[in-house]
Amino acid sequence: MSFKDNYQAEFARAAEKAFPVAYPDTPSSNLNAESIFGMLGLPKDHKMGRFCLPVFRFAKELKTKPPEIAQELCDAMNDILAAESSDIRCEAVGGFVNARIDPANMARSTLSDILEQGERFGLSDEGKGQTTLVEYSSCNIAKPFGIGHLRTTIIGNSLRLIFQKLGHTVVGINYLGDWGTQFGKLIVAYRLWGEGLDLTENAVEKLYGLYVRFHKEAEDNPELDEQAREAFKQLEEGNAEEQKLWERFRTLSLKEFERIYALMGIEFDWITGEAFLNDKMEPVIERFRKAGLTSISRGAEVVDLHDEQLPPLLLRKADGATLYATRDLAGLLYRWDTWYFSLMLYVVATSQSDHFKQVFKAVDLLEQAEGIPEEERASARVAHVDFGWVKFMDTATGSAQMMSTRKGNIVFLEDVIAKAKALARERILQRNPDTEDIDKTAHMIGVGAIVFSQFMAKRQKDISFDWDQVLSFEGETGPYLQYTHARLCSLLRHYEAEVPSAFDPAYLGGEEEQRVVELLYDFPRALHDAAGNFDPYYIGTHLLKLSAAFNKVYQRKDEQGKIDKIISEDHAERTQARIVLVKAVQTVVGEGLRLLGIPAPQQM
Numbered sequence: 001m002s003f004k005d006n007y008q009a010e011f012a013r014a015a016e017k018a019f020p021v022a023y024p025d026t027p028s029s030n031l032n033a034e035s036i037f038g039m040l041g042l043p044k045d046h047k048m049g050r051f052c053l054p055v056f057r058f059a060k061e062l063k064t065k066p067p068e069i070a071q072e073l074c075d076a077m078n079d080i081l082a083a084e085s086s087d088i089r090c091e092a093v094g095g096f097v098n099a100r101i102d103p104a105n106m107a108r109s110t111l112s113d114i115l116e117q118g119e120r121f122g123l124s125d126e127g128k129g130q131t132t133l134v135e136y137s138s139c140n141i142a143k144p145f146g147i148g149h150l151r152t153t154i155i156g157n158s159l160r161l162i163f164q165k166l167g168h169t170v171v172g173i174n175y176l177g178d179w180g181t182q183f184g185k186l187i188v189a190y191r192l193w194g195e196g197l198d199l200t201e202n203a204v205e206k207l208y209g210l211y212v213r214f215h216k217e218a219e220d221n222p223e224l225d226e227q228a229r230e231a232f233k234q235l236e237e238g239n240a241e242e243q244k245l246w247e248r249f250r251t252l253s254l255k256e257f258e259r260i261y262a263l264m265g266i267e268f269d270w271i272t273g274e275a276f277l278n279d280k281m282e283p284v285i286e287r288f289r290k291a292g293l294t295s296i297s298r299g300a301e302v303v304d305l306h307d308e309q310l311p312p313l314l315l316r317k318a319d320g321a322t323l324y325a326t327r328d329l330a331g332l333l334y335r336w337d338t339w340y341f342s343l344m345l346y347v348v349a350t351s352q353s354d355h356f357k358q359v360f361k362a363v364d365l366l367e368q369a370e371g372i373p374e375e376e377r378a379s380a381r382v383a384h385v386d387f388g389w390v391k392f393m394d395t396a397t398g399s400a401q402m403m404s405t406r407k408g409n410i411v412f413l414e415d416v417i418a419k420a421k422a423l424a425r426e427r428i429l430q431r432n433p434d435t436e437d438i439d440k441t442a443h444m445i446g447v448g449a450i451v452f453s454q455f456m457a458k459r460q461k462d463i464s465f466d467w468d469q470v471l472s473f474e475g476e477t478g479p480y481l482q483y484t485h486a487r488l489c490s491l492l493r494h495y496e497a498e499v500p501s502a503f504d505p506a507y508l509g510g511e512e513e514q515r516v517v518e519l520l521y522d523f524p525r526a527l528h529d530a531a532g533n534f535d536p537y538y539i540g541t542h543l544l545k546l547s548a549a550f551n552k553v554y555q556r557k558d559e560q561g562k563i564d565k566i567i568s569e570d571h572a573e574r575t576q577a578r579i580v581l582v583k584a585v586q587t588v589v590g591e592g593l594r595l596l597g598i599p600a601p602q603q604m
């Protein structure tokens, strides 16, 4: 465990005091709360307690059987905890000291905290003074924003929000693919077939069409490739005509991308691109030369990474052209000089992991050679946040199709959003045709479905995107979470009065309510797990658990088999306590959805 909650801190302090009482004169009596915290685990079943301390490791030193140690320690701890009027009680079970928390007190303090803090619940200042850079989306100019860039966009956007919540200064970077030999091809194609095109609308699709045509025609006419190389050379040398075309392609593309980002609610702090680094590469290459790290291999200038079991990193090709990797080196060092970051994340597909290994290693070698101490090295603060494929299930054929940009069978993200919205609208009309502002709600649900689909599995795993599945209002989906949230909002509307600030937690003593309170309490831990693993998935699964737990309260039946309604006129006080619970769940689910980048409708 890395995130220490208040109960764990209290428990560990009690254990620290209990050891010398139970076992004076042994090395274990010197244990401190910090090391005890490090030993805590979770009981197999959450019903056994919130967390536990396994004592097996002390058996040898104390020459005592684990269950006896657990009992001894448990008794001493309970005395200490009782004297402090703590909410924690210990229970010895086998070789474990299990911690139980008084449910009513836990409910009181957790729910009061959430009511008081609202969406600030879980906010932390632990990232204060730390600048965290998150690079994501980074799609390519003059190519459609395809589903291939969906996962990076969604994961990165969420990580930006999560790190902000934890108090980091975050810079969300969109590093556009706006440089490279493909622009030579595009310029040639444009001159041959594009001059007459009206690019005021669907520019990207049209430019992409030119690009696809170029590849087709170049198969029979290799002359075209030669022209493309020449055009790119002109561009690199700053020739005004080529430069102007490139700028136009870039502006038109960016305009379209920004429309899609707005549709999805995606934000950045800095939109940049590879071209920005054009004048920053030579000084970096020079630094590598000075450090004695470059060599010439078949005319190309390379950084040898042989000792690291990696292929050499190409700085310059034999014809003098720089590469994708050269720009990444320059970009990393530029960002380091600019922000002196604590952490920089590159949210990029797993297929690029060798590339990032090379880049990070090359910078590491450079910093070593320059005598920069380890704690001052940029290379020690970067991470490739990789992720698997999105397999787009074609419902008609039932087959999974992959994307290929060159051949042109690409799934356009904008079409995906439109389809999601249309399907969401159908469902709303079926379920609740009286929904206000159906168009807006359908959009929110469509986006929610797409976004959450990316969190169905941990990021390293491939996922398959299936329309029926992602849009379902039941099951592990975005719409299910949104629906739960909307239902909570509707309960609050029905309650009509203000959410009470005082309530009797005894009414929340049921097993179902306790589970909800535990999951609310654990929301900050889910945030930490998400940040620590660079994976919003942890928030997503936590919200699913919380929603499922709440739905058990919501759907519970009384002895006569009738739904035990949350709001009941005959039980004013019980209703009050339950409404507090409802408000707290609504707050946490709403905030969790925000952190994932999912809009939360009030009604659906």
Ligand code: ARG
Binding pocket: 135, 138, 139, 140, 175, 176, 177, 328, 346, 348
């Ligand atoms: N534009 C690249 C692509 O679409 C991704 C860029 C990733 N980021 C980086 N720093 N190399 O494949």
